[in-house]
Amino acid sequence: xxxxxxxxxxxxxxxxxxxxxxxxxxxxxxxxxxxxxxxxxxxxxxxxxxxxxxxxxxxxxxxxxxxxxxxxxxxxxxxxxxxxxxxxxxxxxxxxxxxxxxxxxxxxxxxxxxxxxxxxxxxxxx
Amino acid sequence: xxxxxxxxxxxxxxxxxxxxxxxxxxxxxxxxxxxxxxxxxxxxxxxxxxxxxxxxxxxxxxxxxxxxxxxxxxxxxxxxxxxxxxxxxxxxxxxxxxxxxxxxxxxxxxxxxxxxxxxxxxxxxx
Numbered sequence: 001x002x003x004x005x006x007x008x009x010x011x012x013x014x015x016x017x018x019x020x021x022x023x024x025x026x027x028x029x030x031x032x033x034x035x036x037x038x039x040x041x042x043x044x045x046x047x048x049x050x051x052x053x054x055x056x057x058x059x060x061x062x063x064x065x066x067x068x069x070x071x072x073x074x075x076x077x078x079x080x081x082x083x084x085x086x087x088x089x090x091x092x093x094x095x096x097x098x099x100x101x102x103x104x105x106x107x108x109x110x111x112x113x114x115x116x117x118x119x120x121x122x123x124x125x126x
Numbered sequence: 127x128x129x130x131x132x133x134x135x136x137x138x139x140x141x142x143x144x145x146x147x148x149x150x151x152x153x154x155x156x157x158x159x160x161x162x163x164x165x166x167x168x169x170x171x172x173x174x175x176x177x178x179x180x181x182x183x184x185x186x187x188x189x190x191x192x193x194x195x196x197x198x199x200x201x202x203x204x205x206x207x208x209x210x211x212x213x214x215x216x217x218x219x220x221x222x223x224x225x226x227x228x229x230x231x232x233x234x235x236x237x238x239x240x241x242x243x244x245x246x247x248x249x250x251x252x
Contacts, residue, residue: 001212001219002210002212004209005209006209006210028212033212035184035236036238037162037186037236039210079129082132083131084128086159088127088159091127093127106232108186108234110162
């Protein structure tokens with residue numbers, strides 16, 4: 001068993017192309033012995049966003065703090081603390097902070113994600 | 127994509143033997159098309175607890191609200207909002223509400239859990 005506070009886990013910048021002002025903490029992962037999926041916590045600063053992309057694996061998301069939006073292709077869904085988002089494999093998506101405080105959310109992915117690179121949709125290229 | 131608030135998902139009593147004053151919401155599961163794991167939200171009333179048991183699958187837990195404790199065998203770890211718990215497969219564990227407000231947490235499990243019944247440790251039998 002491992003018990004700790006999420007803020008005690010080191011956060012690192014999200015270096016992925018298309019990300020702006022995002023940091024991530026890997027709260028539970030393979031190195032803890034977790035056999036199937038990883039729990040990550042993202043923090044997006046006001047005005048920041050995650051990449052607009054898609055990939056062959058799912059996201060299971062829970063918003064902890066702040067406000068923002070998730071894009072489902074071109075459609076925007078507002079987000080606040082307590083919202084749950086399921087992003088199916090291959091759906092184009094992007095998380096944006098539209099508020100004035102950090103947007104914090106959990107985003108869980110299967111371990112198979114490590115071997116499946118995200119892709120940017122054509123309209124975002126160049 | 128599915129976006130909703132966790133409180134809008136119906137909660138049902140946890141009927142498992144050894145549970146007291148627990149309810150659960152299945153926030154993301156197989157019926158949403160999630161291929162690998164499920165996001166559930168538990169709510170334990172003051173004085174309530176989940177079963178003290180073990181099973182061959184893991185838990186990935188994030189505490190949303192309230193205060194309580196998680197038992198790791200006989201060892202007790204205090205819990206509050208923002209705490210993260212990884213329960214490895216086959217570890218004896220129990221979540222307890224030791225506060226005066228509901229203890230709310232997310233608990234994610236692989237879909238394989240459905241085929242693997244939890245077991246009560248010998249000292250809890252009879």
